[in-house]
Amino acid sequence: MxxxxxxxxxxxxxxxxxxxxxxxxxxxxxxxxxxxxxxxxxxxxxxxxxxxxxxxxxxxxxxxxxxxxxxxxxxxxxxxxxxxxxxxxxxxxxxxxxxxxxxxxxxxxxxxxxxxxxxxxxxxxxxxxxxxxxxxxxxxxxxxxxxxxxxxxxxxxxxxxxxxxxxxxxxxxxxxxxxxxxxxxxxxxxxxxxxxxxxxxxxxxxxxxxxxxxxxxxxxxxxxxxxxxxxxxxxxxxxxxxxxxxxxxxxxxxxxxARQMVTKIRKVTLSAVMFDPDGRLMISTSGSLPTEVITDTLNSLLDQEFSKEHPVFLWFYRVSRSWSGVKDIVSVMQQHLRHIDVKKLGTEEQSELNLIFREMLCVAAKKLSEQLRQPLECIGALHDDILHTSSNSRSRVNTPIGPSDVERLRKVSAGKGQTLFVYREVTREEAARLQSHGYRFTSVKIATDVVARSLQVQREVLTEHLKNMRDASQIESILEPGIHIGGFACRANIDGGFDVLVQKLQPNLIPSVQLPIPALTDELKQVMQLLHGMTLGNALRVLEMKQNSTSGIDRSYLEEVRSAVRALTKAYPDNFWQDAIFSSIPVTMPCRSGNVEVDHATAQMFVFRTIVPIHQRELSDGIRMAPFDFFTAQQRAFSTSRDHEVFARQIHTEFSGLSERYLRTPKPSIIPRRLRALFWSSGRPTTAEKTLVENPFANIMISQAVDVHSAKTSMEIHELDTLRTTGAAIVVREVEEPTWAEDYFHLLMSKPRSP
Structure with missing residues (x-):
């Protein structure tokens, strides 16, 4: 129922x-x-x-x-x-x-x-x-x-x-x-x-x-x-x-x-710092900077502390400001590194180890650009400082480094690492494209806490690094076209070498002031020649005396020069300036081109040179000491510098041997060797001819100095590597002319009291 x-x-x-x-x-x-x-x-x-x-x-x-x-x-x-x-x-x-x-x-x-x-x-x-x-x-x-x-x-x-x-x-x-x-x-x-x-x-x-x-x-x-x-x-x-x-x-x-990031910060890494036009920092959704590992075997690669004075760092600093010089040969470097036995690196010559480390830097930069889906030349320039990361973010990394700490910093031990940064400001279109690939732009103040946690460093340390990179990414630190008066001062470093006096906010420039005179006139030359060889104190007295006894246009030039020298001493009121020696020979320096042609935009500087006493540690607020070798590299890295072309040719010449040995691997042939010899013995090119075809940098012979865009370069002739040819071919390596800083340094060291 x-x-x-x-x-x-x-x-x-x-x-x-x-x-x-x-x-x-x-x-x-x-x-x-x-x-x-x-x-x-x-x-x-x-x-x-x-x-x-x-x-x-x-x-x-x-x-x-x-x-x-x-x-x-x-x-x-x-x-x-x-x-x-x-x-x-x-x-x-x-x-x-x-x-x-x-x-x-x-x-x-x-x-x-x-x-x-x-x-x-x-x-x-x-x-x-x-x-x-x-x-x-x-x-x-x-x-x-x-x-x-x-x-x-x-x-x-x-x-x-x-x-x-x-x-x-x-x-x-x-x-x-x-x-x-x-x-x-x-x-x-x-x-x-x-x-x-x-x-x-x-x-x-x-x-x-x-x-x-x-x-x-x-x-x-x-x-x-x-x-x-x-x-x-x-x-x-x-x-x-x-x-x-x-x-x-x-x-x-x-x-x-997260575990991978913890592992990365204990190695030598390269991180990308990107700012949008509003000053916001780009980070991943996990709160870290895009990062690639360079190496975890720094101990085996370097024989000295890896700092911004190291030759490899100086080389990479220049490369990052002219990526076009290496972008075509990074694949060669990758091929070369695949043939390297990392465990045997300690037995190699130091020059070979430096070459390997340079390749690691370039390959890491290439991987970083691929991670960002950007061309290599768009990942930015190398920051002029290295961040020491630690597994303990509360460690006192701000404490002064004493002599006993130097050896500790020379090695990347467990729980500690070093991070290099490349930085730039992207356009709004680039920022939108990066966001479409999974990156976020947020305020630096907010991002600092997140990135500091991911790198396990103190917030204050990272803040200083990001601030410096943000300032440098907005506008290039370079002289304006015109006439300048500056001070070139060096001081011996207690750890070896020399330091040069630079502006604190623009560390690639020496202390200087600009004259309100657009070009070097005959009248201005006369004033400068009048002061040749004088100390700064005597120059001021002579300018005042001549100004009181001269009339007309000469008097206006005297007043401008006197005002500029006094402005220099007021901006940096240090005692050692009074004994600085003046040179009436102007130095032509890189400058901002603006809307005019680079050839017509020039900056000329008249320099007072002196030696800072080694015992003097207190300096004016607007200046500080910087390693001289690094400052010299900065003088070649300006955007308007013509050294980029010479540097690119040097790189190609140095790595050209790797191109043939590791990139152009011969394909196996299905025709027996004897048959190939029978049919092609008469028309086969010689070894030297084959080398020239496969390696366009191999057989360049130049017997005299060459003028490259009005920049004189001397040539050093070297024998071609016997692994690449059996003939008497030679290669040429262009040697860059000394920078104005090197010239003044040698002049200062050899004749400190003469012009």
Whole structure:
């Protein structure tokens, strides 16, 4: 006998709830919410498939799992008519599908409107949060409309309350999330907290609305296309399992990246520092700078402390300001390094080790450019200082380094490393492209804390490095065209070598002032010749005497020169300037070209030279001492310097042998050797001819000095490596002329009291 239904059409069904499904519905909503916020946290811009995939994924996870899945799991907890199976909720397939896609579309629009700017707009986030809350409400009531066997009866106060809860909680969750994200304070536990609130918005709205909803039974005839509650549970659980699997894989990848970064900072690494036009710093979504390992075997490569005085650092400093000189031969360097046995590096000659280290630097730079998806020449210039990283960020790295510490810094030991930086300012178009590849630009103040943690260094140390790089990236530190008067001063270094006096804010320039005279005139030459060989103190007295006894245009020149010399002494009021010797021979220096041709933009400087007493340590605020070798390299690295061309040819000449030995590997032939000898013995090129074809730098013979764009260079003739040819071919290495600083240094050391 068939049991008669207890509920008739048109009657309100009795309802109660299963607690287990209520808890499960909240768990489903939480899984979708935490996935959504994690995907939104990884977004870096509005362009590129990377960001679009994250945007679409976040909308799908929130709409399909956190809202749609929660709704139908929650409705599974509703027990109608005392559990009679035929009187439980059944859904229309069409409306169920529509309720799945509609919130996704609404949320996609909301997240697009919020954007990814680091400067959070509360208005935009609030509008987006309101839209997200309305998406929850829309999905709920559209899903309710899809119930096939019941008509939903709503209580208005509960409807209003559910809408308020959905909008308010969504706004709170998203505002807290995006504000924390913009300040790089959105750690995992904060995202978990925001996910609880966001899931509470969905669940709170659903259950308040559910309590205020009654169900009136319709006709017993049901549509053919329906889904029972068991089928909906299977679909939702499948989506949740898939999401949990993706989150677990994502957590494993993040953990691996974090461990990789800890390993990197214990080695010698190269990091890219990119600023956008607004001064914001580029970092990855994990809060680190793009970084590549150079080597972890620095002990075996170098015979002295790796600092900015090291020949390899000076070489790389110049290369980074003229990448065109090496970009075509980096592949050769990579081939060469593949043939190197790292374990036997200690047995090689030091010159060979320096060459290997230079190759490692260039290869790391190439890998860094590939990581950024930028050409090699766009990764920037090398920063003039090295950051010593440590596994203990609280170590006192600011303490002065004593003699006993020098040996400690010469080695990269466990837990310590060195980081070199390349830096530049990118255009807005480049910044947008980098954001599309998964990088974020945020304020330096906020980014410093995050990057300092990733490098495990003190915040103050990193702040100073970033400030210097930011200043250097905005405008090149170079003289303006015109006439200058400067002071060239050197001091012996107690650790060996010499230091040169430079401007603190522009360390590639000596202290100087510019005359308000555009070009060197005959009258100005007369004034300068009058002061030739005088000390600075005597020069001021002579200028004052001559100014009182001279009239006309000569007097104006005397006044300008006297004012410039006095300005120099006022800007840097150090005692040693009074004994500085003046030279009337002007030095032509690189200068800013502006809108004129480089050949017509010149800067000429008249110099007072002196030696700073070794015991004098206190200097004026605007000056400091810098290693002389590094200062000399800086004089060749200006953007307008013609030494770049000579330097590029030197690099190609030096590495040309590697090109033949490691890049041009002969392909195996399927023709036997004897047959090849029979057919091609008469027309086969000689070894020297083959070398010339394969290596265009091999057989260059020059017997005299060559004028390269008016920059004289002497030539040193070297025999060609016997591994590359058996003939008497020779190669030529161009030797750069000494810089003005080297000339003045030798003059200062040999005849300190003569002009």
């Amino acid at each position: 068939t049991e008669r239904p207890t509920l008739l059409p048109g009657e309100i069904a009795h309802q109660n709830f299963e607690v287990g499904y209520i808890a499960l519905s909240y768990a489903v909503s939480y899984i979708g919410s935490v996935t959504t916020l994690e995907l939104l946290n990884r977004r870096t811009g509005n362009r590129g498939w990377y960001n679009w995939s994250l945007l679409v994924g976040s909308a799908i996870s929130m709409g399909s799992i956190a809202i749609w899945g929660m709704h139908f799991i929650g409705n599974r907890a509703i027990i109608l008519d005392y559990g009679v199976e035929s009187h439980q909720l059944i859904y229309n397939s069409s409306f169920t599908a529509l309720s799945f896609f509609l919130p996704i579309v609404v949320l996609l629009s909301a997240y697009m409107f919020i954007g990814t700017n680091e400067d959070v707009s509360i208005v935009r986030v609030s509008v987006g949060g309101t839209a997200a809350g309305l998406a929850v409400v829309l999905m709920h009531y559209l899903g309710q409309f899809g119930v096939s066997n019941y008509t939903s009866v709503y209580k208005i106060p509960f409807v209003i309350g559910s809408v308020i809860i959905a909008i308010l909680a969504s706004n709170v969750a998203l505002v807290v999330f995006f504000v924390s994200r913009s300040r790089w304070a959105g750690t995992w536990w904060k995202r978990i907290g925001c996910s609880f609130v966001l899931a509470g918005a969905v669940s709170g709205m659903h259950w308040l609305a559910t309590v205020g909803t009654s169900y009136r039974l319709r006709s017993a005839a049901l549509p053919k296309s329906t889904l029972d509650r068991k089928q909906t549970v299977v679909v939702v659980v499948t989506l949740c399992v898939f999401t949990c699997t993706c989150l677990l894989a994502y957590a494993i990848v993040l953990g691996a990246r």
